[in-house]
Ligand SMILES: *[C@@H]1O[C@H](CO)[C@@H](O)[C@H](O)[C@H]1NC(C)=O
C-alpha cells in the first residue's frame with residue numbers, strides 16, 4: 001500500500017518534471033524561431049543563435065560530395081574521405097554517413113574504398129563544357145533515388161578537408177553556408193533580376209554563397225535542387241550571364257534558387273578556411289584548397305607567380321600528388337603547413353596511393 005502510494009507520487013513527480021522540461025524546451029524553441037526571422041538578426045543575435053545551434057543541434061547530417069571519375073577528382077575524394085573517417089566520431093561531430101555522388105554515369109575503381117552513388121551526367125551537350133553544371137542534376141537524382149537516413153545534408157566538394165569535427169551548423173529550416181567574398185548579388189543586380197524578378201523581393205534576398213559548403217535540411221534541398229538545375233541551365237544559356245558569372249555561375253544559380261524558395265542561410269565564417277588567404281586554422285572546420293599556395297624560400301607569398309615552394313592542386317591534374325610532399329619553408333602561415341601535413345598523412349596511410357588512380 002505504502003509502496004504503491006510512493007510509486008504513485010514518484011510517477012506524478014516524473015510527469016510534472018516532464019511537463020516542465022517540455023515547457024522549457026518549447027520556450028527555447030520559440031525564442032530561437034523568433035530570433036531567426038530573416039533580417040532580424042543583429043551581430044549579437046547571430047552570435048547567440050550560433051551558440052544555441054551548437055548546444056542544441058544533435059541531428060546528424062549526411063556528407064555528400066559530387067565528383068567525376070577523373071583522376072584529379074579521385075585523389076581529392078580519397079584524401080577527403082580519409083579525413084572524414086578520422087573526424088566523424090570525435091566529440092563535437094554531427095557527421096553522419098558519407099556519399100560520393102559520382103556523376104560520370106558509371107562506376108570507377110574506388111567503389112570499394114569510398115561509399116559511392118552513381119548518377120547520370122546531364123544529357124550530352126547540355127553542360128556546354130562547364131562540367132560543374134552536373135552538380136545540381138547529380139543532387140536531384142541522388143535525393144530522388146538514394147536511401148538517406150539523415151535529416152540534414154552537407155554539400156561538400158572534393159577539395160575539402162575536415163580539419164575539425166564538424167557539428168550540424170544548420171538549425172531546422174535555417175541552413176548554414178559560407179560567405180564567399182566574390183559572390184556579390186547586389187553588385188550584379190541587373191543580371192540577378194533576370195532570374196529573381198523584382199516582385200520576388202529585394203536582391204539582398206540572394207545570399208552571397210554557393211551550394212558548398214552548405215548544411216541544409218534534406219526536405220528543403222529536395223525543393224531547391226530542381227530549381228537549381230533549371231536556373232543554372234538558364235544562366236548558362238544566357239550569354240550575358242554566362243560571361244559575367246563565368247566559373248562561379250553554378251554558385252549564383254544555387255544562391256538564386258534558394259532565394260526563390262524563400263530560404264536564407266546563416267553565414268558562418270568558421271565553416272571553412274581558404275589558404276593561403278586565411279592564415280590560421282583555429283576553430284574552423286573545413287580547409288578548402290582551391291587556391292594555389294606559392295611562396296619564396298623566405299616564406300613570402302608570391303601569389304600568381306610560381307613559387308620556389310608551392311602546393312597547388314592543379315599541379316596534379318592527371319594523377320595524385322606524390323607521398324611526403326616537402327613542407328613549406330619557415331614563415332609560411334600555419335594554415336598552409338597544416339594543409340600539406342594533412343595531405344601527407346592521408347597519402348601515407350591510404351593503401352595503394354600511387355598506383356590506383358592514374359588516368
Ligand atoms: C524546370 O524547367 C522546365 C522546362 O522549362 C519546367 O517544365 C519545370 O517545371 C521547371 N522545374 C522547376 C522546378 O522549376
Ligand SMILES: *[C@@H]1O[C@H](CO)[C@@H](O)[C@H](O)[C@H]1NC(C)=O
Pocket residue numbers: 324325326327
Ligand atoms: C619525407 O621527406 C623528408 C625530406 O623532405 C625525409 O627526411 C623523410 O625521411 C621522408 N619521410 C618518409 C616517410 O619518406
